[in-house]
Amino acid sequence: MRDRDTARKALEIQERLLGLIQQLLERSDRHLPYTDSRPEGYEEALAKGEQYIRDHLETVKSGQAGKLISPTSGSGGRSAIKNLRDAGKLIGLPVGKRPDYLYPVFQFDVAQCRVRPVVAYTNQLIMANEDPYGSATWWITPTDLLDGVSPLDALNAGELTESLVDAVIRFSQQGM
Numbered sequence: 001m002r003d004r005d006t007a008r009k010a011l012e013i014q015e016r017l018l019g020l021i022q023q024l025l026e027r028s029d030r031h032l033p034y035t036d037s038r039p040e041g042y043e044e045a046l047a048k049g050e051q052y053i054r055d056h057l058e059t060v061k062s063g064q065a066g067k068l069i070s071p072t073s074g075s076g077g078r079s080a081i082k083n084l085r086d087a088g089k090l091i092g093l094p095v096g097k098r099p100d101y102l103y104p105v106f107q108f109d110v111a112q113c114r115v116r117p118v119v120a121y122t123n124q125l126i127m128a129n130e131d132p133y134g135s136a137t138w139w140i141t142p143t144d145l146l147d148g149v150s151p152l153d154a155l156n157a158g159e160l161t162e163s164l165v166d167a168v169i170r171f172s173q174q175g176m
Helices: 002-029 042-056 062-069 076-086 117-125 132-140 151-156 162-174
Strands: 059-061 093-095 100-104
Touching (some): 002 042, 042 093
Antiparallel strands (some): 059 100
16 A cells, blocks of 8 residues: 555656646747746755655665675775666666765665666666656556556566566557
C-alpha cells in the first residue's frame, strides 16, 4: 500500500511539473519574447519533487556507495562510482550547489559488489546521467505493463529482465 501511495504522489508531482512545462510551451507558442523566467512555483515544485524522491528511496553517499562495489579499496570505489554515474549506469541524485550525490541503494548487488546488471542496462536506456531525478521517478512509477507495479517493485521481486525493461520503455514512449 505504501509503495502505491508513494508512486501516486510521485505521479502527482510529475503531473504538476508537466503542467508547468506546458505553461512554458504555451508562452513560447504565443511568440512572447524570450525571458529566462520560469512559471510561478516552478523552482518550488522542482525542489519538492526532488526532495520527495530522496525521501522515498533509501540512499547512500558517494563514499558508502563506493564501499558497496569495492569494499576493500579506499577511495578507489568512489571514483568507480563517479565513472558509473558519468556513464549513465548508476543514478546519482545531485544535492546542493556543489553538488554532493546520493545513490539509491536498490541499484547495488551487495553480495556481488557491483551494480545490478539489469539496473545498469536500464539506467543507460533512461539516460540516468542526464536526468537522474526523472530516472528515479521512472523506477518508482507503477505501469500497466507490469500489472500496476513499479519497475522497482518488479526488480525487488526478481521479475525484471532486460527484455521486460525494453517493453516497458516502448510502452511508455507510445503514450508520448
